[in-house]
Amino acid sequence: MKIDIISPGTYTYGSLVLGGVLRERGHTVTVTTNLHSQGEATLMSLFSTMQLLDERIRDFVSAHENVYIGGPVGLCPEMVLGELDAKAVVTGEGEEIVADLVEKGPAGLPGVAYRENGMIMKNPSLSIQSLDHVLPIIPDDLKRQNVRGANVYIETHRGCLGSCTFCQVPRFFGRSIRSRSIENIVAEVREMKRQGVSRVAISGGTGSLFGYRNEINKEAFVQMLKSLSEILGKRNLSVPDMRVDMLDEAVLQAVRDYTIGWVFFGLESGSDAMLRAMRKAVTVKDNLRAVQLARSMGVKVGGSFIVGYPGETREDFEKTMRFAEEAMLDDVFVSIAEPIPKTPLAAQMIELSPEDLALNQEHRGEFRALKLSEAEARCFELMLHAQSCKPIPRAISNDQYDAYLNEARCQGRDIKRVIQLLQKYKEYVPA
Ligand code: SF4
Incomplete structure (x- = not known):
């Protein structure tokens, strides 16, 4: 099947990962930041409520069939389906269901919401246990993207121990920490570098929670930064976000020695x-x-x-x-x-x-x-x-x-x- 993934304006990491999952399943996948699709199915990655009010996005979804919406907006599917004429909404983590969704439709699939006979049906979400995944799609122009100085933000772990009232991270990913393996992250960054992506930032609430198991796993965090720095060079790696109570000298030393x-x-x-x-x-x-x-x-x-x-x-x-x-x-x-x-x-x-x-x-x-x-x-x-x-x-x-x-x-x-x-x-x- 020919599938287009649209991440309006900016390539989100999730859109690249889902592209890799669908490609692995044998589909022909294009990931783009433009509102353009000729595929048999279109996935759209939306991270902000404001995007639901964007007339260009609304018009695009109305004009196309088989549009599926994913990303953080999926936490409130009634609002997404009320505003956009989409076929279904992925309400949580999409990697394990996205291929079935485009191949068979939403009925009966976990972690999706859709309309049926005028009613919104919601199936409970899945929490993915292993975050290691196949290589993402790396679009040709990703190397020219600039998001706060980085070509791309990658994910090393999901979840946050915090409960900040204004933040969606613990609501979307949960409050326990799941981390990728260093090998999986390294393979991805190596491939990005091979394809010209030179500046990488690590995203996700608090960088130092990588590898967390009941306490901060400094060794894992330091090793991960060191490994990525060896590939990219310290001037091209950043780990911006950190909770003030989730760091110490060793964590900061690694930030100083292996990142910008x-x-x-x-x-x-x-x-x-x-x-x-x-x-x-x-x-x-x-x-x-x-x-x-x-x-x-x-x-x-x-x-x-x-x-x-x-x-x-x-x-x-x-x-x-x-x-x-x-x-x-x-x-x-x-x-x-x-x-x-x-x-x-x-x-x-x-x-x-x-x-x-x-x-x-x-x-x-x-x-x-x-x-x-x-x-x-x-x-x-x-x-x-x-x-x-x-x-x-x-x-x-x-x-x-x-x-x-x-x-x-x-x-x-x-x-x-x-x-x-x-x-x-x-x-x-x-x-
Ligand atoms: S620490 Fe950061 S990621 Fe975690 S809940 Fe608070 S704002 Fe969100």
Whole structure:
């Protein structure tokens, strides 16, 4: 069968892996980032709620038969099938069922949802035990893709021990850790390198959970980085995301010696009250200690923050601003709290009155002339502030100012649209 896999805009790792699984089964598979298909079946990998609102994606799915949707959006299949005229949705991990799905259709298959006689049928998902898989499809233009500096993000393990309220990872992959074998990862990266893919990042909540068995398996983590670094060179390997309570000197030393030497911490807030509300299970002190430890080991630190979280007061936000000053991060990402279906945050946000969300409150402070919501203003202000708190502070250019302002406005606009969509499927959004 001729099958097209579409990963709109960016090649997701999952789309490449599913391509490899279908190819192994004897199908002729193309993986593309373009909304174009001439196959007998089309799989589409969607990772963001916003993609369900993309008119080009909606039109494409309406115009084609046999379109199957997979990826993190599949956690809320009622919403996907309500918005897209797709044949079925893969609701969890797809490797073991995707071939049967395109060959025989969804009826009776585990881990899929589909319409039958106007009703949505949902079959319970499977959790895959061994994550080792056949070589993924490596499209010719993957070597030119640039996602935060890497050609591709690969997966070394699934699951997260954390319970952060805003995050889909433990809901999609579970809270126990399943890891690939180093041999399987090495074979994949070697093949990528052979096909011209030079810069690889390791994805998945917390990189140091690779090989986890009741405790961090430092030997496995270090060995995995060392092996990949020997193939790619340390300047081409990164392991960005790390929980602040899942690392020590040995982990950071490996990051320094075998990768580009950066970590990104989900710091989220400088207020302990907010960290508790987000169920981060760490304190502001833990965050600061991790930043300082990484720096003392010669590792550069990026951090991400969430603003406009339900209940965040101006005082909480001021604490975050002060934390940014003290931490002096090398890079900062700021996000307005986004409700992702099946997370506790989404369940909370759709129950709140609109006026209780900072996204709907008019900002009356320093930036009132810009006509921002309070959430957008905090996002903008923290981005500006963090820039001036870097170890080597830089003056903000006009272009940068405009880019930050635009980013804050875009986030605000998109998240408002997401909330409206979630309201439409209110009964299906909670876990
Ligand atoms: S935010 Fe990070 S630490 Fe928290 S649950 Fe998600 S992946 Fe785990």
